[in-house]
Amino acid sequence: GAVVSQHPSWVICKSGTSVKIECRSLDFQATTMFWYRQFPKQSLMLMATSNEGSKATYEQGVEKDKFLINHASLTLSTLTVTSAHPEDSSFYICSAAQGASQPQHFGDGTRLSIL
Amino acid sequence: QKEVEQNSGPLSVPEGAIASLNCTYSDRGSQSFFWYRQYSGKSPELIMSIYSNGDKEDGRFTAQLNKASQYVSLLIRDSQPSDSATYLCAVNNNAGNMLTFGGGTRLMVKP
Numbered sequence A: 001g002a003v004v005s006q007h008p009s010w011v012i013c014k015s016g017t018s019v020k021i022e023c024r025s026l027d028f029q030a031t032t033m034f035w036y037r038q039f040p041k042q043s044l045m046l047m048a049t050s051n052e053g054s055k056a057t058y059e060q061g062v063e064k065d066k067f068l069i070n071h072a073s074l075t076l077s078t079l080t081v082t083s084a085h086p087e088d089s090s091f092y093i094c095s096a097a098q099g100a101s102q103p104q105h106f107g108d109g110t111r112l113s114i115l
Numbered sequence B: 001q002k003e004v005e006q007n008s009g010p011l012s013v014p015e016g017a018i019a020s021l022n023c024t025y026s027d028r029g030s031q032s033f034f035w036y037r038q039y040s041g042k043s044p045e046l047i048m049s050i051y052s053n054g055d056k057e058d059g060r061f062t063a064q065l066n067k068a069s070q071y072v073s074l075l076i077r078d079s080q081p082s083d084s085a086t087y088l089c090a091v092n093n094n095a096g097n098m099l100t101f102g103g104g105t106r107l108m109v110k111p
Helices: none
Strands: A004-007 A010-013 A019-025 A032-038 A045-051 A067-073 A076-081 A090-097 A104-106 A110-114 B011-014 B019-025 B032-038 B045-050 B054-058 B061-066 B071-076 B085-092 B105-110
Touching (some): A010 A019, A104 B045, B045 B071
Antiparallel strands (some): A019 A076, A032 A045, A067 A076, B032 B085
16 A cells, blocks of 8 residues: 555656656545655755645745646645756655655656756 | 754675664654665655654564654664665654655665
8 A cells, every 4th residue: 555656757858848747646645745856866855745725835945936736636746847947857756645644655756857 | 953863874784784774863752753765766665664662673674763862773684785775764743744854874785
């Protein structure tokens, strides 16, 4: 149980393109999902908390107009990187938990490369 | 001051030995503690959860929690080269699901 699916796993696109990443909880409902970013050889960095039916909560320094989050249902959250530039190239990972105080389960991640 | 601290390593152990990974946390109200393994280029994978003081064993893994000392550890017995990865300590200090992660300890198991 507690499977989180993330799609796509790899994206290569030109600068200025918008990219949408999907995160699904396959066998449980998640009112809260999390989006992380990780640069090579660095720690996980929480970008935002995605709340079903309401606005996402962004961490300090994360541009909410650039990283659009939509949590339209209890099993799906999407992250859209708008007008992506080479500095947005990174490993983006989502996670979800089955309930309060439960561990987060991570998707496989999306490696984004902006040319 | 970081809320969850880990030695970045690398921690190098020979194959078959016990690897001991340590983590300290600053919030005394923390309730849930987790260990994740992250292979290079992959996303984190949950390997242990612990909620109460003492030891919890699962196969070759043992998690140890001491809330009085604000300390949680992970022991890996009979270490294998396939255990070589970065191990992340994560702490939940509220009633929700948000976790605070340590920076991770890189473990290298030498054949």
